Amino acid sequence: MNKFKYYFILLITTVSLFSCSKDDAAEITPPREFAVQYKTDLTDIEEYLKTYYITVVNHAGFQDDQDVTFTKIAAGGTQPSIYSYLNSPTYPKLLSRPVKLHDITYTLYYLVLREGTGASPSNVDGVLAAYKGDYLSRQKVAEVETLTATFFEELRDPQQFFNLTTTITGWGETFPEFKTGTYSSKDDGTVSYKDFGAGVMFIPSGLGYYNLGSNSIPAYAPLVFSFKLYEINRLDSDGDGIMNFQEDIDGDNYMRVFATGVANPDDTDGDGIPNYLDTDDDGDGVSTRTEITGTNGVLIPFEFIPSCDGNTTNPDRVKRHLVKCN
CATH class of the missing domain: 3.10.50.40 (Chitinase A; domain 3)
Known part of the structure; x- marks a missing residue:
């Protein structure tokens, strides 16, 4: 008899808690358009x-x-x-x-x-x-x-x-x-x-x-x-040795993450990852950090990175890490 009384009370308590939870649940309103x-x-x-x-x-x-x-x-x-x-x-x-x-x-x-x-x-x-x-x-x-x-x-x-x-x-x-x-x-x-x-x-x-x-x-x-x-x-989000602002190819101070297949002026290899987040900007299978590290193991400053023709003095040169050299 005592066992029956115990289970009866447990059943009533469980039903009461469930009812309260259901009634008091906050209504989720979807965000406005x-x-x-x-x-x-x-x-x-x-x-x-x-x-x-x-x-x-x-x-x-x-x-x-x-x-x-x-x-x-x-x-x-x-x-x-x-x-x-x-x-x-x-x-x-x-x-x-x-x-x-x-x-x-x-x-x-x-x-x-x-x-x-x-x-x-x-x-x-x-x-x-x-x-x-x-x-x-x-x-x-x-x-x-x-x-x-x-x-x-x-x-x-x-x-x-x-x-x-x-x-x-x-x-x-x-x-x-x-x-x-x-x-x-x-x-x-x-x-x-x-x-x-x-x-x-x-x-x-x-x-x-x-x-x-x-x-x-x-x-x-x-x-x-x-x-x-x-x-x-100045930040270097991808840790490739090039500051984010230096990977802004079109120079507008705005870099964005676009969907793959959408043209992005700051995504050299078109892989859907903007250069400031891409550890291999030119998509050649070699990390940018490796490409700009000298034989002494020290990173080459951005302004001294050679272009495809090896020129480091032309201010308008295309940096090696921004475009694949043929």
């Missing part, structure tokens, strides 16, 4: 550009140099909107570039406060950058829906480089449009940066966190990042 969400994002971004103005700090050599504040234009206000700088011949200038992803073409707006005077990173380099981030959302106040910008994060004194291959897509698509500046060390050990590239990127959610969100950033939120580009960390 990228094209549909992008239309909403673009509407929000362009409204923000047309209804906000900026105030920029010019304070060379100090941390607040090129700090930017965004303020909504009040009714009847005469401040120039961010959108009024579209394709301006002088700074600040609002520019845009197409980004093909998710079977659609995004328009990525970015505001150039200052281009910078040094070198530009490629989209597969590391960057040392200060930034401040806001996300856009629509909220109802007194039954009136308004577009608002909400702060979520700021880094004023960066100590580490961000690898652009692991950040959100919008960063990798924007930083190559800017340049670094100069820097010097102060007596107190801090570093002073000057003439660096500074700007603002306006990122649709499809080039950001999309349906996943991140910490306090909600899903499907367009992002606004003001930033300052201080330094570049």
